Amino acid sequence: MKEKDLISVIKNTLNSNYIGDDCAYLKDLDIVITQDSLVEGVHFSLDFITPYQLGYKSVMVNISDISASGAEPKYLTIALSMPKKVTDKNFVEEFYKGAKSACPNGVEIVGGDITGADKVFISVCAIGKTQGRNISSRSNAKIGYKVVVKGEHGTSGAGLKLLLNREKSENKFTKAHLMPKAQVEFGRQIGESVKEEYAMMDTSDGLMDALSTIANNSGVLLDIDFDKVPIDNDIKQFSNWKELVLFGGEDYGIVAVIPARYHTDGTVIGTVKEGLGVDLKIDCNSFHYSQKDVEEKIFNHFTNGD
Amino acid sequence: MKEKDLISVIKNTLNSNYIGDDCAYLKDLDIVITQDSLVEGVHFSLDFITPYQLGYKSVMVNISDISASGAEPKYLTIALSMPKKVTDKNFVEEFYKGAKSACPNGVEIVGGDITGADKVFISVCAIGKTQGRNISSRSNAKIGYKVVVKGEHGTSGAGLKLLLNREKSENKFTKAHLMPKAQVEFGRQIGESVKEEYAMMDTSDGLMDALSTIANNSGVLLDIDFDKVPIDNDIKQFSNWKELVLFGGEDYGIVAVIPARYHTDGTVIGTVKEGLGVDLKIDCNSFHYSQKDVEEKIFNHFTNGD
Numbered sequence: 001m002k003e004k005d006l007i008s009v010i011k012n013t014l015n016s017n018y019i020g021d022d023c024a025y026l027k028d029l030d031i032v033i034t035q036d037s038l039v040e041g042v043h044f045s046l047d048f049i050t051p052y053q054l055g056y057k058s059v060m061v062n063i064s065d066i067s068a069s070g071a072e073p074k075y076l077t078i079a080l081s082m083p084k085k086v087t088d089k090n091f092v093e094e095f096y097k098g099a100k101s102a103c104p105n106g107v108e109i110v111g112g113d114i115t116g117a118d119k120v121f122i123s124v125c126a127i128g129k130t131q132g133r134n135i136s137s138r139s140n141a142k143i144g145y146k147v148v149v150k151g152e153h154g155t156s157g158a159g160l161k162l163l164l165n166r167e168k169s170e171n172k173f174t175k176a177h178l179m180p181k182a183q184v185e186f187g188r189q190i191g192e193s194v195k196e197e198y199a200m201m202d203t204s205d206g207l208m209d210a211l212s213t214i215a216n217n218s219g220v221l222l223d224i225d226f227d228k229v230p231i232d233n234d235i236k237q238f239s240n241w242k243e244l245v246l247f248g249g250e251d252y253g254i255v256a257v258i259p260a261r262y263h264t265d266g267t268v269i270g271t272v273k274e275g276l277g278v279d280l281k282i283d284c285n286s287f288h289y290s291q292k293d294v295e296e297k298i299f300n301h302f303t304n305g306d
Numbered sequence: 307m308k309e310k311d312l313i314s315v316i317k318n319t320l321n322s323n324y325i326g327d328d329c330a331y332l333k334d335l336d337i338v339i340t341q342d343s344l345v346e347g348v349h350f351s352l353d354f355i356t357p358y359q360l361g362y363k364s365v366m367v368n369i370s371d372i373s374a375s376g377a378e379p380k381y382l383t384i385a386l387s388m389p390k391k392v393t394d395k396n397f398v399e400e401f402y403k404g405a406k407s408a409c410p411n412g413v414e415i416v417g418g419d420i421t422g423a424d425k426v427f428i429s430v431c432a433i434g435k436t437q438g439r440n441i442s443s444r445s446n447a448k449i450g451y452k453v454v455v456k457g458e459h460g461t462s463g464a465g466l467k468l469l470l471n472r473e474k475s476e477n478k479f480t481k482a483h484l485m486p487k488a489q490v491e492f493g494r495q496i497g498e499s500v501k502e503e504y505a506m507m508d509t510s511d512g513l514m515d516a517l518s519t520i521a522n523n524s525g526v527l528l529d530i531d532f533d534k535v536p537i538d539n540d541i542k543q544f545s546n547w548k549e550l551v552l553f554g555g556e557d558y559g560i561v562a563v564i565p566a567r568y569h570t571d572g573t574v575i576g577t578v579k580e581g582l583g584v585d586l587k588i589d590c591n592s593f594h595y596s597q598k599d600v601e602e603k604i605f606n607h608f609t610n611g612d
Contacts, residue, residue, distance in 0.1 A: 005395075006395075006398050009395050010398060016414065019417060021417075026381055029336075029381075031337075035429070037385040037419050039387050039421055042423060077341040081345050089311075092312050097319055108324065110325070111324055111330035111339065113341050113342050113343050115343050119424060121423065123427075123429035
């Protein structure tokens with residue numbers, strides 16, 4: 001089964017209104033909460049990433065989800081499981097140094113768990129304070145809203161490609177993959193300013209995934225101009241750069257779908273129209289992507305690879 | 307390195323006051339938070355436990371930690387990683403049915419993560435509301451306080467022994483191991499009534515571990531009468547039953563160290579005296595256990611087994 005189908009099974013079994021967005025919004029506590037895991041051999045290889053970078057990235061991917069909810073990141077707990085061979089003081093110390101370095105000002109790691117395992121497994125839980133802000137939902141995009149994106153896309157996917165090709169020297173692409181930076185300021189800007197319901201998601205699973213998920217959960221069509229998507233021009237050296245920009249993933253940018261009247265420091269890449277899915281204008285052509293089209297393109301941990 | 311040494315490394319690296327108790331107390335949010343992982347091959351074997359029981363137990367061990375803090379369990383997130391071979395609808399559905407069945411009234415599963423992995427890995431994060439109660443700390447035991455225990459001990463360890471001996475028929479021992487019950491009512495009773503600082507811990511790593519941890523973190527001596535520890539008398543059929551009661555672990559009972567004037571429905575098994583460690587009266591003899599003595603006896607995921 002695909003990840004999205006498994007999430008449907010979970011949602012039906014729990015009969016819960018909470019499951020769906022990356023963060024659960026706990027109104028009585030004025031917080032949001034999220035949890036993301038990184039598994040050796042699925043999400044990373046110790047051949048490519050140092051313990052410091054791994055600690056950093058584990059935290060950053062969760063900070064990214066909190067920021068994309070519109071809340072303010074505040075507390076983290078970290079569960080780290082690892083084989084005996086890496087349980088030396090140095091691994092744990094470097095991992096936690098990296099984790100701490102990824103915490104924006106005012107964010108603290110307050111607990112967690114440490115156990116043995118066959119492979120390194122990390123699961124981080126993050127809490128954000130709402131601070132009176134509106135919290136986003138992927139089902140809140142409305143016709144007439146604009147689609148804003150923050151962060152360059154494709155860079156992380158290009159970095160992964162280089163790492164898989166055993167590129168040893170660090171460069172901006174490999175760095176973007178190993179040490180991504182969450183768009184904390186942008187998430188705060190949107191959360192603090194937008195007074196209406198709005199949609200926001202990070203692009204951890206790719207730009208097209210975020211666009212398609214928001215479109216289909218909101219029951220609208222996102223009309224997107226590919227040429228407006230912010231990229232690092234050097235990415236054009238990769239033959240499949242357009243695919244990397246759209247589907248590469250792990251850029252930890254943010255897509256916000258908000259009323260047109262708000263000015264942000266993101267880039268407007270499209271508008272919301274009547275219909276369903278994503279219309280992508282690229283090289284003077286327009287392609288329609290249904291939810292199914294996008295899902296078939298996206299790396300799926302349960303169906304691709306070994 | 308031992309788990310406790312690794313926790314020291316983490317505490318030093320983060321330079322944090324939060325790390326130490328099972329739950330972190332976030333005063334500005336009036337909540338406590340905890341995270342516990344269960345790893346296939348380390349904490350459980352799919353030969354012995356069903357997906358339903360696994361979901362149940364994953365939740366219950368975290369509910370236990372919240373209850374032992376004195377707070378009221380409220381919200382959970384669950385990260386589940388698993389190999390392709392078990393990613394059928396049935397596994398996920400049964401796991402979540404079990405998880406839901408372990409939630410006391412008023413507790414909700416609100417999110418999490420699902421990914422692939424070589425083995426089944428579960429990490430659960432739980433949040434409890436303080437509701438104006440005093441929150442426990444393992445360093446708050448004071449001279450003159452009494453030591454109260456709730457829950458029978460050794461039963462789960464006996465169950466594990468039967469399972470490892472390939473005992474197929476379900477009985478009260480295997481059930482105690484596979485489907486433990488957290489002492490939610492007792493935790494609530496203590497949290498609601500005790501107005502002074504107090505110590506409380508669950509006995510997930512064994513009764514002696516909880517006693518020794520509280521004693522050494524508080525800088526006091528716990529004077530314990532083994533004969534008073536509540537047990538199921540049928541445990542005496544096991545040749546090493548006393549060891550199971552003291553060190554078996556996974557009973558998810560609670561040890562509370564509170565001022566003598568409070569009446570509870572737990573069993574008083576000792577008192578707090580000047581000194582350090584645990585004095586255990588057993589069969590008319592008295593044995594002293596230092597922190598080191600206890601640690602050497604306790605199963606350690608990083609040093610024992612493979």
